Amino acid sequence: MLLPSSYMNLKNQSRYLESLKPGGSSMIFIPKGEYFTGDKGSRDKSPPTKRVFEGFYIDIHPVTNSQFLVFLERTDFQPDGKFNKTSAEKMPANPVTGVSLKDAERYAEFAGKRLPTEWEWEIAARALKKDYQSTLSMFYKEKNGVFFEMERKTISPVFSTPPNDIGFYDHIGNIFEWTTSAYPTDLLIGKNRNSQKVGVIRGGAWTNIRNDIKYSTRTPFPVKRSLPWLGFRCVKDPGN
Amino acid sequence: MRAIKINSRSIKIIIFTFALLFAASLFVYLSMKKERDWVIDEITFKTRDGFELSAFLLRPENPGKNKYPSVACFHQLSGNRDDFLKLFPMFAKKGIVTLAPNFVRQRANLSAKRITDLKDALEYLSSLDFTRKGKTGIITASFTVETGMYAIQNNPDIIANVIISGPILREESREWITRNSDLAIFNIASILDGNHYLLMEEYTARSLNPLSRNLLIEKTETPFTLPAHGTFVFDEIPEIQNHIADFFAEVFGIDKEADGIVKNPKPKDMITFFSTDNMPINATFRKPAGKSIIPALLIYPPESETRLYYDELINTLVDKGFAVLAPNTKRACRKKTKINLCDMEVNGALNFLREDPDIDPERIAVLFPGFYHYFAIKAVNNNELSVDLIMLMNFRKFREFLDLEKSRSENGPAVRFIRSSEQQKILFYMRKYLKK
Numbered sequence: 242m243l244l245p246s247s248y249m250n251l252k253n254q255s256r257y258l259e260s261l262k263p264g265g266s267s268m269i270f271i272p273k274g275e276y277f278t279g280d281k282g283s284r285d286k287s288p289p290t291k292r293v294f295e296g297f298y299i300d301i302h303p304v305t306n307s308q309f310l311v312f313l314e315r316t317d318f319q320p321d322g323k324f325n326k327t328s329a330e331k332m333p334a335n336p337v338t339g340v341s342l343k344d345a346e347r348y349a350e351f352a353g354k355r356l357p358t359e360w361e362w363e364i365a366a367r368a369l370k371k372d373y374q375s376t377l378s379m380f381y382k383e384k385n386g387v388f389f390e391m392e393r394k395t396i397s398p399v400f401s402t403p404p405n406d407i408g409f410y411d412h413i414g415n416i417f418e419w420t421t422s423a424y425p426t427d428l429l430i431g432k433n434r435n436s437q438k439v440g441v442i443r444g445g446a447w448t449n450i451r452n453d454i455k456y457s458t459r460t461p462f463p464v465k466r467s468l469p470w471l472g473f474r475c476v477k478d479p480g481n
Numbered sequence: 482m483r484a485i486k487i488n489s490r491s492i493k494i495i496i497f498t499f500a501l502l503f504a505a506s507l508f509v510y511l512s513m514k515k516e517r518d519w520v521i522d523e524i525t526f527k528t529r530d531g532f533e534l535s536a537f538l539l540r541p542e543n544p545g546k547n548k549y550p551s552v553a554c555f556h557q558l559s560g561n562r563d564d565f566l567k568l569f570p571m572f573a574k575k576g577i578v579t580l581a582p583n584f585v586r587q588r589a590n591l592s593a594k595r596i597t598d599l600k601d602a603l604e605y606l607s608s609l610d611f612t613r614k615g616k617t618g619i620i621t622a623s624f625t626v627e628t629g630m631y632a633i634q635n636n637p638d639i640i641a642n643v644i645i646s647g648p649i650l651r652e653e654s655r656e657w658i659t660r661n662s663d664l665a666i667f668n669i670a671s672i673l674d675g676n677h678y679l680l681m682e683e684y685t686a687r688s689l690n691p692l693s694r695n696l697l698i699e700k701t702e703t704p705f706t707l708p709a710h711g712t713f714v715f716d717e718i719p720e721i722q723n724h725i726a727d728f729f730a731e732v733f734g735i736d737k738e739a740d741g742i743v744k745n746p747k748p749k750d751m752i753t754f755f756s757t758d759n760m761p762i763n764a765t766f767r768k769p770a771g772k773s774i775i776p777a778l779l780i781y782p783p784e785s786e787t788r789l790y791y792d793e794l795i796n797t798l799v800d801k802g803f804a805v806l807a808p809n810t811k812r813a814c815r816k817k818t819k820i821n822l823c824d825m826e827v828n829g830a831l832n833f834l835r836e837d838p839d840i841d842p843e844r845i846a847v848l849f850p851g852f853y854h855y856f857a858i859k860a861v862n863n864n865e866l867s868v869d870l871i872m873l874m875n876f877r878k879f880r881e882f883l884d885l886e887k888s889r890s891e892n893g894p895a896v897r898f899i900r901s902s903e904q905q906k907i908l909f910y911m912r913k914y915l916k917k
Contacts, residue, residue: 436691
């Protein structure tokens, strides 16, 4: 069994093994309440806003290649995106990438979950805090149990970096993650703006410039497309 | 059969009709030719802080009331505007007005002047009577790509961007690719170009304009001893020039080409010589009028800069009876690992001078700025260049000589006045060694 080498304490080893089961990722509970989203001076036009959330569970890490491969094995689903099966088989602990929004939604449905809205993703990444430092260093490298900032050269396996205060892993700087939110059409200009649906992806990838992505950054992306560094994680409502 | 009577009156009518037809055809031909004539002007325009930027402007000679789409070309650090001249004939054919400034105020960070200069160049272009608003594009290369993306943000008139060997773009720039749904991007990258070849997939995926595209140069071997990068790809993979022209024509919706022909494809004094590995290198070459068998000076520019900084010095030297060849920087010759590449260019330049019948092959000197010292020392030790004089100027002195130390911080490197004392210093050495 290939285990991710970096942030793999005993607790995470069992979590990781559980996460290999389809839909089996460990989840954290976000209790019902009012939480802050957005940021001051944000260029993506989401000022600090208090939003009310019902309680929900969210995966502690993005869906992995191994989980997605099991999903493909058990269904006849053909991904829309440029998902690379051969490469995924070689890196089972890496987050699944190269999936479109539709691919991600079908997986979530299979796992009895759903995709998060952008605001659900954001409050979990901010560890539910109001004044949490919203621009974080995204890159870490472990040496003797201590994490140092570094520049990432490619996608890391899940659990490679420390979690935030509520145990949410890979929250920023590894891969972008799909959300179900639509990008506001009034922020788009030009005659092609209605040519296809534009969604919001969150989190920033290893391809971004250091400190260029905030928890509040709303990245527009056409929903029918995919990227080799765009994946997803799921959420679940308490009653389901 | 009925006989046809031809009298002198009929003959006169026939001749008159033919003459009329001929004149009309001639008029139509000349009018069409006039419309097809395009010219390259060397112009200057002022930026918002009063700095004068020089540029090549490709335009129809007689635009009349026609409006044309336009493109502004911004060369990379270590590059020069001359590389874009290769595109001009194709742009004239398509009917695209083109501005290629000498983009001199580039620095390692995104300073305001870099961005405002680029914006001002675009404003200048749109202020011309014969350019069509809303049909403007840019070409940026390497270091200039991010500057270009910054400068065009919130400017919906810029609808096409050719990105050659781009760096990792900031998120703000990536967002603009999606937010301006009319913006089409054309990424060109070599597999040796850092991460651009990888990231261009994301940039294109983010674009809502279906005309966006990528061109990946997978071959690592080029005809030259240099990996394809920035505008050098025009030399290394010439077919890219056609791809760029076709891209702009599609984005601008050019149904009918202007079929323009450039009357003066090469600016005054510009020559092209070839390095010993056959890379074409543009240079300014001036000779004193009416003299034969003259001494010559091969003068190299500071890295990242073009021969234009020397214009005043070149004129002075020519007035004093020297021929001057001032090549553009093509390869970085100061780095240890690049010494052999430098060899190829300097020897190419010397070969060019020696083949000129007006030049005395025994009296050629080479002037290098100090950071070429690795190369200069190697050349002197091995006597590779076969010249009697290599003038190597201390880096600091050289910058002072060019008055760059001060001007870079104030106005950028292009503002430079060679003081007469400095000119005298150069002339002193030249006279001494070349026995003028």
